[in-house]
Amino acid sequence: MSEEEKNKLLAFAARLYYMEGFSQGEVARVLSVSQAKVSRLLKQARAKGIVRIQVEDFQPYDGELEEKLEKAFSLKKAVVLRVPPASSAEAARRSMGFLSAPKVMELLKGVKTLGITGGRSLMETIRFLPSQGWEPGLQVVQLMGNVGAVALESDALELGRMIARKGGGTFFSLNTPAFLADGDTRNALFRHEQVKSVRNLFKSLDAALVGIGTLEDSLFIYQEALKPAQIRTLLAKGAVGEICGRFFGPKGKECPSPYKDQVVSIRLEELVKVPLVIGITMGRDRAPAVAAALRGGLVKALVIDAEGAEGLLEYVSQEPKTKAAEKSRGKGGRA
Amino acid sequence: MSEEEKNKLLAFAARLYYMEGFSQGEVARVLSVSQAKVSRLLKQARAKGIVRIQVEDFQPYDGELEEKLEKAFSLKKAVVLRVPPASSAEAARRSMGFLSAPKVMELLKGVKTLGITGGRSLMETIRFLPSQGWEPGLQVVQLMGNVGAVALESDALELGRMIARKGGGTFFSLNTPAFLADGDTRNALFRHEQVKSVRNLFKSLDAALVGIGTLEDSLFIYQEALKPAQIRTLLAKGAVGEICGRFFGPKGKECPSPYKDQVVSIRLEELVKVPLVIGITMGRDRAPAVAAALRGGLVKALVIDAEGAEGLLEYVSQEPKTKAAEKSRGKGGRA
DNA sequence: TTCTATTCTGAATAAATATTCTCGAGTTCA
DNA sequence: TGAACTCGAGAATATTTATTCAGAATAGAA
Incomplete structure (x- = not known):
């Protein structure tokens, strides 16, 4: 024929x-x-090509917003995702995870030592990361202890494991709670060889993947690691967001609070030194926390949904003289 | 949303x-x-339309050839099918049946009394005819007796039944063999009420669906209703084709042969009077038979494959002074 | 030729897709 | 308030589609 x-x-x-x-x-x-x-x-x-199938294009990345964000915050990279409408926040995170995965993978190219925290958005992204294309000899480092006694699949521990498995690398686990009763206990732990060795890796991270928490809706509250009264105290001290269990003010500096010395996690001063910290977050209501994190240099690349990106830009356009000032006044300035 | x-x-x-x-x-x-x-x-x-699927178009009807045929033979309608390549003649007939069905259906619009013969191409067409869109009170009339003792599913009987079932109509069956030992037996049968009533319907046909046979490859040979010696005799008499068990010469007139009076089927003179006789045929080698049938007005609408149509046109363009004359000379003229 | 190696097939089956069914949430109308 | 209705969902299932497998056909090499 x-x-x-x-x-x-x-x-x-x-x-x-x-x-x-x-x-x-x-x-x-x-x-x-x-x-x-x-x-x-x-x-x-x-x-x-005898049969051609065309799909009306759905451009999942909003280049315009990405540019605005990069400029506004001097970011290494902003990824703005047009998340398809979903029936629940859970479903939206799932879609966002799917869309963000290839972009995150691109950012992680060449990264050998990667820090990781917990978080639901983060989890969805990691779920969709491929098993190919990782640096050989990948090291994944848990950046904070485990929040609460109930193990969640969005814990840093689980996520670290998952990413190490996908990348065929080694996972360095902290194996401690995130919050301890007092500073002494924590310091005792710090002397443990295992904890010490992992904490040493904090200094040699090539990159980190982190979630950005708010005071209102974070794993800490969900897991009851912090009581409402404690949250109120933090708010009073000017805390607007959280990364790695560390609370920071509008400039992205850690809040001086009693809990500061009870936390087992990378210090924000250390995090700032990591060449590439990728923050993954979603939603309009995170604007103050995200803005602060970006200003403080805690996060150098941002993955966010379009809604959230818009909210963030709106927030910073009206905030400098209002909300920020107000908050600062509210509790005493620097943070 | x-x-x-x-x-x-x-x-x-x-x-x-x-x-x-x-x-x-x-x-x-x-x-x-x-x-x-x-x-x-x-x-x-x-x-x-968010997803658009395009298929490179495959135009199954060759309008150009159709026009040429209609003009060349003053046909009411020619349907030329570009049959997709197939691995066997059987498969090709199947495809042709599929493609021809809607066209045949169109031709049969308004037809109330329909004559039917046997044939493999015909069978495939009928198989693909729909069960909708028929004239209410449809009458299907078997135009020729059954060929051979072995019942075939391409017999007029079977095809008639099938078409009547689809159209929700009545099938009038002849219930006799196509060829009888002698004229007397046949005439005796003609006196039977059943046969008589069916034969009366021959006069009031609105349309007929017929196959066009050759001397070389026809159901009669296949079914051994005619012996090779008989075929040779027919050839000698100038027969070039067959419809309804009746053999005709190059002008489409019935050959005067001994078998003529032993056949139970519509006479060609009757067939010519049917307003719409649709011939269905396939293949290049049928050209002489088809040409003769068309010239004699035995067939007024033709359904044929593109190959066959080309062959037919080539044949008539070179034939009038050669083959036809030759054949005519060969046995004695009229037919 | 005869022997591989490759390609093609359809039957059987695994996998994916469409449909049916039922339930529950929301709405409208008494 | 609740009955009746619509709508939209997923579980279960029926149907369709893709793949695996084993054998036949074909081509190429010796």
């Missing part, structure tokens, strides 16, 4: 299937071949 | 499915919905 004839056959089969709505079995009966063959013919027809 | 948002969702799902090669289950996981919903989303996306 000549090539041309073959194409006629493919076009005929494809027409019946795609245009007339025949099932493959029906096409098979017309052509006197097996259904299996029809399936193969159709595959060929698609491959040869 | 706004219409625009909805479309975003559809585009996203469609993109994943059609462009990225995700399964519906995978898309479902990304969107946090059920696979069933994804199936429905995709259907919507297709309906809304």
Whole structure:
């Protein structure tokens, strides 16, 4: 059968299937071949371009907002995702995870030592990371202890494990709670060899993946690691956001609070020195926390949904003289 | 969810499915919905034109050849089918049947009394005729007796039944062999009420569907109703083709042969009077038979494959002074 | 020729997709 | 307030599609 004839056959089969709505079995009966063959013919027809399928394009990345964010905060990279509408925040995070994964993967190119924290958005991103394309000898470092006794699959521990498994690397686990009863206990832990060795890795991180928490809606509250009264105290001290269990004020500096010395996690001063900290967050209401983190240099690349990006830009355009000042006044300045 | 948002969702799902090669289950996981919903989303996306599927067009009807045939033979209608390449004659007939069915159906619009003969091409066409769109009170009349003792599914009997069933009409069966030992037996049969009543219907046919046989490859030979010696005799008498068990010469007039009076079928003189006789045939080698049938007005509408149509036109362009004359000389003129 | 190696097939089967069914949430109307 | 209705969802299931497998056909090499 000549090539041309073959194409006629493919076009005929494809027409019946795609245009007339025949099932493959029906096409098979017309052509006197097996259904299996029809399936193969159709595959060929698609491959040869005899059947063309176009999908109205859905551009999931908003380049314009990305540019604005990069400029506004001197970011290394902003990724703004147009998350398709979803019926729940959970579903939206899932979609965001899917869309963000290839971008995050790009950012992580060449990264050998990667710090990781917990968080639901972060989890969804990590879920969709591929098993290919990682640096050989990848080291994944848990940046903060575990929040609460109930193990969550969005804990730093779990996420670190997952990412190490995908990358075929080693996971360095802290194996401690995130919050301890007092500073002494924490310091005692710090003397433990295992904890010490992991904390030493904090200095040699190439990159880190972090979530950005607010005071209102964070894993700490959800996990009851912090009581409402404690949250109120933090708010009074000017805290607007949290990363790695460390609370910071509007400039992105850690708040001096009693809890500061009870936390097992990378210090914000250390985090600032990490060449690439990728923050992943979602939603409008995170604007103050995100803005602060970006200003403080805690996060150098931001992955955010379009809603959140807009909210963030709106927030900073009206805030400098109002909210920030107000907050600062509210509790005493620097943070 | 706004219409625009909805479309975003559809585009996203469609993109994943059609462009990225995700399964519906995978898309479902990304969107946090059920696979069933994804199936429905995709259907919507297709309906809304968010997904467009184009198939390189395969034009199954050759209008140019149709026109040429209609002009050359003063036909009421010619249908020329570009039959997709097939691995066997059987398969080709099947495809042809499929393509011809809607055209035949169109021709049969308004037909109340329809004559029918046997034949393999005819069978395939009839197979693909729909069960809708027939004239109420349809009458299907068997135009010739059964060829051979072995019942074939391409017999007039079977085909008539099938068409009557589809059309919700009545089938009038001849219930006799096509060839009888001698004229007397036949005439005796003609006196039977049943046969008589059916033969009376021959006069009131609105249309007929017939196959066109050759001397070389016909059901008669296949069914051994005619012996090779008999075929040779017919050839010597100038027969070039056969319809309804009646052999005709190059001008489409019945050959005067001994068998003529042993056949139970519509006479060619009667057939010529039927307003619409649709001949269905396939293949280059049928050219002489088809040409003769058309010239004799035995067939007023022709359904043929492109190959056959080309062969037919080539044949008539070179034949009038050669083959036809030769044949005529060969046996004695008129027929 | 005869022997691989490759390609093609359809039957069987695994996998994916469409549909049916049922339930529950929301709405309208008495 | 609640009955009746619509809508939209997923679980279960029916149907369709893709793949695997084993054998037949074909081509190429010796």
